[in-house]
Amino acid sequence: MYLEFKHVMPSPLSDYPHDASSVWKAGFKLEFPKKVILNASSGKGKSTFVSTVYGLRRDYSGSIELDGDPIEDFTLDEWIELRRLRISAVFQDLQLFPELTVWDNLCLKNELTQHKKEEEMESFLEKLGIGDKKNQLCKNLSLGQQQRVAIIRSLLQPFELLLMDEPFSHLDEENAKIALELINQETDVNGGGYILTSLGSYHGFEYDYELKL
Secondary structure, three states: OEEEEEEEEEHHHOOOOOOOOOOOOOOEEEEOOOEEEEEOOOOOOHHHHHHHHOOOOOOEEEEEEEOOEEHHHOOHHHHHHHHHHOEEEEOOOOOOOOOOEHHHHHHHHHHHHOOOOHHHHHHHHHHOOOHHHOOOEHHHOOHHHHHHHHHHHHOOOOOOEEEEEOOOOOOOHHHHHHHHHHHHHHHHHHOOEEEEEEOOOOOOOOOOEEEEO
């Protein structure tokens, strides 16, 4: 998969100063599989970057291309297939269903993709230390526990690109390390890559490339 930014500038960020090396100004082209970090302070557009690449925002000038095709031209059906088979995401606001259990949140995703067996899903929960939360409502979990559920959910599909917006912001270093190990494992299984945004902590992250905002 190729991802390319061509003179992309989100409308809400157009009046802010941007460094010459910023993806909002300089653009970039990446070929996946590759493990990429996007490190920037608050307000630089990390969440905007993730939601724009995922096709949720179109309030920008310029063009974003996947494999040479402008995403601005993709139909809803094309986005559905992309998000089911090629691009996954962990959003900063997590987008879990709070009134459903952890298990129901995971099963809803896996029923769409048929990507993992139940025992694999349960092993992910155990690995991330929330196996005992399987039948709890997501609204009753801590933010760190909810982040781990969202991470697992993102892995319940095939992907060439996994977008993650500050996925460890509520995790301590040890739990972040364990989560990153699982992400790396499943990324390699899928033969894919990812872009991970962060406020500055690298969590021992060994990356192939760094983007700047």
